[in-house]
Amino acid sequence: GEQVEQRPPHLSVREGDSAFITCTYTDPNSYYFFWYKQEPGASLQLLMKVFSSTEINEGQGFTVLLNKKDKRLSLNLTAAHPGDSAAYFCAAGLSGSFNKLTFGAGTRLAVCP
Protein backbone atom coordinates (compact mmCIF):
# COMPACT_ATOMS: atom_id res chain seq x y z
CA GLY A 1 0.00 0.00 0.00
CA GLU A 2 0.87 3.67 -0.02
CA GLN A 3 3.80 4.80 2.09
CA VAL A 4 4.58 8.41 2.91
CA GLU A 5 7.97 9.47 4.20
CA GLN A 6 8.27 12.92 5.76
CA ARG A 7 11.46 14.85 6.45
CA PRO A 8 12.80 16.30 8.66
CA PRO A 9 11.21 14.97 11.86
CA HIS A 10 12.34 18.07 13.75
CA LEU A 11 13.09 21.55 12.46
CA SER A 12 14.15 24.70 14.27
CA VAL A 13 14.34 28.07 12.49
CA ARG A 14 14.65 31.68 13.48
CA GLU A 15 11.75 34.06 13.12
CA GLY A 16 11.66 35.44 9.61
CA ASP A 17 13.48 32.47 8.08
CA SER A 18 11.92 29.88 5.78
CA ALA A 19 10.99 26.39 6.91
CA PHE A 20 10.94 23.62 4.33
CA ILE A 21 9.26 20.24 4.85
CA THR A 22 9.18 17.44 2.28
CA CYS A 23 7.16 14.27 1.83
CA THR A 24 7.72 11.53 -0.68
CA TYR A 25 5.03 9.02 -1.52
CA THR A 26 5.14 5.68 -3.29
CA ASP A 27 1.81 5.19 -5.05
CA PRO A 28 1.76 6.99 -8.43
CA ASN A 29 -2.04 6.83 -8.33
CA SER A 30 -2.24 9.13 -5.33
CA TYR A 31 -4.43 12.06 -6.28
CA TYR A 32 -5.25 14.03 -3.15
CA PHE A 33 -2.64 15.58 -0.89
CA PHE A 34 -3.03 17.41 2.34
CA TRP A 35 -1.05 19.37 4.87
CA TYR A 36 -2.34 19.43 8.41
CA LYS A 37 -1.10 21.56 11.28
CA GLN A 38 -1.29 20.42 14.90
CA GLU A 39 -0.56 22.89 17.66
CA PRO A 40 0.39 21.47 21.08
CA GLY A 41 -2.57 19.82 22.77
CA ALA A 42 -4.88 20.56 19.85
CA SER A 43 -6.42 18.64 16.99
CA LEU A 44 -5.11 18.47 13.45
CA GLN A 45 -6.32 21.38 11.38
CA LEU A 46 -6.30 21.41 7.61
CA LEU A 47 -3.71 23.80 6.22
CA MET A 48 -4.15 23.10 2.54
CA LYS A 49 -5.44 20.43 0.18
CA VAL A 50 -3.84 19.87 -3.18
CA PHE A 51 -5.07 17.89 -6.13
CA SER A 52 -2.70 16.33 -8.58
CA SER A 53 -3.84 18.67 -11.32
CA THR A 54 -2.26 21.65 -9.58
CA GLU A 55 1.42 21.86 -8.88
CA ILE A 56 1.76 25.07 -6.96
CA ASN A 57 -0.59 26.28 -4.30
CA GLU A 58 -0.14 29.37 -2.19
CA GLY A 59 -1.66 30.10 1.15
CA GLN A 60 -1.15 32.77 3.75
CA GLY A 61 2.55 32.70 4.44
CA PHE A 62 3.25 29.35 2.81
CA THR A 63 3.59 27.58 -0.52
CA VAL A 64 2.85 23.95 -1.34
CA LEU A 65 4.61 22.30 -4.25
CA LEU A 66 3.67 19.00 -5.82
CA ASN A 67 6.14 17.21 -8.08
CA LYS A 68 4.29 14.23 -9.54
CA LYS A 69 7.30 12.99 -11.46
CA ASP A 70 9.37 12.65 -8.31
CA LYS A 71 6.32 11.83 -6.15
CA ARG A 72 7.24 14.62 -3.80
CA LEU A 73 5.09 17.07 -1.87
CA SER A 74 6.62 19.99 -0.05
CA LEU A 75 5.56 22.76 2.27
CA ASN A 76 7.53 25.98 2.44
CA LEU A 77 6.72 28.38 5.25
CA THR A 78 8.07 31.74 4.19
CA ALA A 79 9.04 34.25 6.89
CA ALA A 80 8.11 31.91 9.73
CA HIS A 81 6.87 33.41 12.99
CA PRO A 82 6.49 31.88 16.47
CA GLY A 83 2.81 31.16 15.80
CA ASP A 84 3.90 28.68 13.16
CA SER A 85 5.47 26.49 15.85
CA ALA A 86 3.53 23.24 15.60
CA ALA A 87 3.63 19.74 14.17
CA TYR A 88 2.95 19.48 10.46
CA PHE A 89 1.68 16.35 8.77
CA CYS A 90 1.40 15.53 5.10
CA ALA A 91 -1.12 13.00 3.83
CA ALA A 92 -1.87 11.32 0.51
CA GLY A 93 -5.03 9.69 -0.75
CA LEU A 94 -6.14 7.75 -3.80
CA SER A 95 -9.07 8.76 -5.92
CA GLY A 96 -12.05 6.67 -4.91
CA SER A 97 -10.35 5.27 -1.82
CA PHE A 98 -13.18 6.22 0.49
CA ASN A 99 -11.35 9.22 1.91
CA LYS A 100 -8.69 7.00 3.42
CA LEU A 101 -5.43 8.88 3.83
CA THR A 102 -1.89 7.78 4.51
CA PHE A 103 -0.04 10.20 6.77
CA GLY A 104 3.61 11.08 7.11
CA ALA A 105 5.16 10.77 10.56
CA GLY A 106 5.14 14.53 11.09
CA THR A 107 7.60 17.40 11.42
CA ARG A 108 7.86 19.27 14.69
CA LEU A 109 8.69 22.87 13.84
CA ALA A 110 10.00 25.35 16.38
CA VAL A 111 10.27 29.01 15.37
CA CYS A 112 12.52 30.93 17.71
CA PRO A 113 12.16 34.71 18.19
Added chain:
Amino acid sequence: DAGVTQTPRHEVAEKGQTIILKCEPVSGHNDLFWYRQTKIQGLELLSYFRSKSLMEDGGAFKDRFKAEMLNSSFSTLKIQPTEPKDSAVYLCASSRLGSNTGQLYFGEGSKLTVL
Protein backbone atom coordinates in the same frame (compact mmCIF):
# COMPACT_ATOMS: atom_id res chain seq x y z
CA ASP B 1 -21.63 23.13 13.28
CA ALA B 2 -20.04 21.26 16.13
CA GLY B 3 -16.78 19.54 15.29
CA VAL B 4 -15.66 16.06 16.24
CA THR B 5 -16.07 15.50 19.98
CA GLN B 6 -13.93 13.01 21.85
CA THR B 7 -14.18 11.91 25.46
CA PRO B 8 -12.41 11.56 27.76
CA ARG B 9 -9.58 13.95 26.95
CA HIS B 10 -7.29 12.13 29.34
CA GLU B 11 -7.38 8.59 30.67
CA VAL B 12 -5.02 6.81 33.03
CA ALA B 13 -5.34 3.04 33.28
CA GLU B 14 -3.57 0.22 35.01
CA LYS B 15 -2.13 -2.55 32.87
CA GLY B 16 -4.82 -5.12 32.15
CA GLN B 17 -7.77 -2.77 32.51
CA THR B 18 -10.44 -2.17 29.89
CA ILE B 19 -10.91 1.33 28.62
CA ILE B 20 -13.50 2.78 26.28
CA LEU B 21 -12.94 5.93 24.30
CA LYS B 22 -15.85 7.77 22.72
CA CYS B 23 -16.30 9.85 19.60
CA GLU B 24 -19.10 11.92 18.11
CA PRO B 25 -18.43 12.79 14.44
CA VAL B 26 -19.46 15.97 12.71
CA SER B 27 -23.20 15.90 12.11
CA GLY B 28 -23.96 14.53 8.66
CA HIS B 29 -20.57 12.90 8.17
CA ASN B 30 -20.67 9.26 7.19
CA ASP B 31 -17.01 8.28 7.31
CA LEU B 32 -15.39 7.83 10.70
CA PHE B 33 -11.78 6.99 11.43
CA TRP B 34 -9.85 6.05 14.54
CA TYR B 35 -6.11 6.79 14.54
CA ARG B 36 -3.42 6.21 17.10
CA GLN B 37 -0.81 8.95 17.32
CA THR B 38 2.65 8.49 18.81
CA LYS B 39 5.78 10.55 18.29
CA ILE B 40 7.64 7.59 16.86
CA GLN B 41 5.01 6.08 14.55
CA GLY B 42 2.98 9.17 13.73
CA LEU B 43 -0.65 8.48 12.82
CA GLU B 44 -1.64 4.83 12.47
CA LEU B 45 -5.08 3.88 11.21
CA LEU B 46 -6.96 1.64 13.66
CA SER B 47 -10.43 1.47 12.15
CA TYR B 48 -12.52 3.01 9.41
CA PHE B 49 -16.33 3.06 9.15
CA ARG B 50 -18.49 4.16 6.29
CA SER B 51 -22.18 4.61 7.09
CA LYS B 52 -21.67 2.55 10.26
CA SER B 53 -20.17 -0.37 8.35
CA LEU B 54 -16.64 -1.40 9.25
CA MET B 55 -14.53 -0.91 6.14
CA GLU B 56 -11.11 -1.52 7.57
CA ASP B 57 -9.85 -2.90 10.82
CA GLY B 58 -6.10 -2.27 11.27
CA GLY B 59 -4.47 -5.69 11.13
CA ALA B 60 -1.84 -5.02 13.78
CA PHE B 61 -4.46 -3.84 16.25
CA LYS B 62 -7.15 -6.46 15.89
CA ASP B 63 -6.58 -8.60 18.92
CA ARG B 64 -7.08 -6.06 21.73
CA PHE B 65 -8.67 -3.14 19.91
CA LYS B 66 -12.33 -3.07 18.96
CA ALA B 67 -14.10 -0.12 17.41
CA GLU B 68 -17.85 0.00 17.09
CA MET B 69 -20.33 2.40 15.57
CA LEU B 70 -23.77 1.72 16.95
CA ASN B 71 -25.35 4.72 15.26
CA SER B 72 -24.30 7.39 12.83
CA SER B 73 -23.46 9.89 15.54
CA PHE B 74 -21.48 7.81 18.02
CA SER B 75 -18.51 5.49 17.99
CA THR B 76 -16.46 3.75 20.65
CA LEU B 77 -12.97 2.32 20.74
CA LYS B 78 -12.41 -0.38 23.34
CA ILE B 79 -8.95 -1.52 24.34
CA GLN B 80 -8.96 -4.75 26.32
CA PRO B 81 -6.70 -5.54 28.09
CA THR B 82 -4.54 -2.44 28.06
CA GLU B 83 -0.75 -2.62 27.96
CA PRO B 84 1.81 0.14 28.64
CA LYS B 85 2.69 0.24 24.93
CA ASP B 86 -0.87 1.43 24.26
CA SER B 87 0.00 4.80 25.80
CA ALA B 88 -0.71 7.28 23.01
CA VAL B 89 -3.16 9.87 21.78
CA TYR B 90 -6.20 8.34 20.09
CA LEU B 91 -7.70 10.54 17.43
CA CYS B 92 -11.13 10.30 15.89
CA ALA B 93 -11.83 11.92 12.56
CA SER B 94 -14.83 12.16 10.28
CA SER B 95 -15.45 13.01 6.67
CA ARG B 96 -18.44 13.69 4.51
CA LEU B 97 -19.72 10.92 2.27
CA GLY B 98 -19.47 11.72 -1.37
CA SER B 99 -16.94 14.50 -0.94
CA ASN B 100 -14.22 12.28 -2.38
CA THR B 101 -11.70 14.91 -1.46
CA GLY B 102 -10.33 13.09 1.54
CA GLN B 103 -10.46 16.03 3.94
CA LEU B 104 -10.75 14.77 7.49
CA TYR B 105 -12.06 16.68 10.48
CA PHE B 106 -10.24 15.68 13.65
CA GLY B 107 -11.20 15.67 17.29
CA GLU B 108 -8.80 16.89 19.94
CA GLY B 109 -7.93 13.35 20.89
CA SER B 110 -7.97 11.17 23.98
CA LYS B 111 -4.61 10.86 25.66
CA LEU B 112 -4.22 7.41 27.19
CA THR B 113 -1.55 6.57 29.75
CA VAL B 114 -1.21 2.93 30.77
CA LEU B 115 0.85 2.31 33.89
